[in-house]
Amino acid sequence: MIKINNLSKLYKRGIETIPALNEITTNIKEGDFICLLGPSGAGKTTLLNIIGCMDLPTNGQLEIAGRQITAEGVPKIKGEVLDRFRREHIGFIFTDFFLIPTLSALENVEMPLLWSGSKMKNKAKELLELVGLGHRLTHRPNELSGGEMQRVAIARALVNHPKILLADEPTGNLDTKTRDTILDLFTTLNQNGLTIILATHDHEIATQVPRVIHLNEGRIAG
Ligand SMILES: Nc1ncnc2c1ncn2[C@@H]1O[C@H](COP(=O)(O)OP(=O)(O)O)[C@@H](O)[C@H]1O
Ligand SMILES: [Mg+2]
Numbered sequence: 690m691i692k693i694n695n696l697s698k699l700y701k702r703g704i705e706t707i708p709a710l711n712e713i714t715t716n717i718k719e720g721d722f723i724c725l726l727g728p729s730g731a732g733k734t735t736l737l738n739i740i741g742c743m744d745l746p747t748n749g750q751l752e753i754a755g756r757q758i759t760a761e762g763v764p765k766i767k768g769e770v771l772d773r774f775r776r777e778h779i780g781f782i783f784t785d786f787f788l789i790p791t792l793s794a795l796e797n798v799e800m801p802l803l804w805s806g807s808k809m810k811n812k813a814k815e816l817l818e819l820v821g822l823g824h825r826l827t828h829r830p831n832e833l834s835g836g837e838m839q840r841v842a843i844a845r846a847l848v849n850h851p852k853i854l855l856a857d858e859p860t861g862n863l864d865t866k867t868r869d870t871i872l873d874l875f876t877t878l879n880q881n882g883l884t885i886i887l888a889t890h891d892h893e894i895a896t897q898v899p900r901v902i903h904l905n906e907g908r909i910a911g
Contacts, residue, residue: 695712697710724902735907737857756774780846782856783842786838801845816847821874839860843874
């Protein structure tokens with residue numbers, strides 16, 4: 690489903706060059722649930738952003754769902770085609786939820802449907818029910834707990850039926866009990882066929898995820 694071959698990313702800041710990723714090679718199969726585990730600065734966000742087609746590597750190849758995304762730093766799809774590919778294949782979740790404060794839970798989940806032109810508005814409600822928030826449809830983000838806000842963000846990430854869910858430190862702002870309920874939700878979604886890559890520095894999360902990829906100083910370490 691995701692083929693990563695010899696992927697490197699260098700950041701240039703003035704005369705300084707920061708190697709964020711060094712020759713990463715790995716394959717992620719459809720239905721995998723992967724914990725990308727590493728300390729701060731390991732390159733987790735950089736790798737997720739590249740897999741999420743939001744950033745370009747300096748070198749190497751990336752293929753998603755049989756489609757070449759980049760090869761040797763050159764994008765193979767771009768513009769509207771890339772936007773559509775990203776929308777149809779990938780959902781993204783962040784530590785800080787990034788919900789729109791003036792919109793209700795339901796309206797936040799409906800947001801991506803505006804871009805896709807989809808008329809399946811019931812989908813947003815169904816997804817909120819799936820993540821356990823059927824009773825919070827009209828609540829605004831400031832009327833929700835952290836765990837509930839992350840559930841809204843998960844529902845929003847899934848509304849266009851992506852096959853892949855990328856989560857960057859999704860439980861970083863949650864207490865351990867809420868963290869575990871969100872992890873249980875990821876496990877359920879994975880058992881229903883969703884491919885998940887979850888980046889974290891939290892070793893306890895790694896014990897609850899089927900496959901762990903250790904990232905350290907931009908390299909895979911086992
Ligand atoms: N936009 C950027 N410009 C320069 N250096 C960056 C940039 N983004 C990240 N880095 C550097 O790349 C390395 C990996 O960062 P990151 O992918 O954010 O790691 P992690 O998510 O594991 O904490 C770090 O050394 C970081 O300082
Ligand atoms: Mg990060």
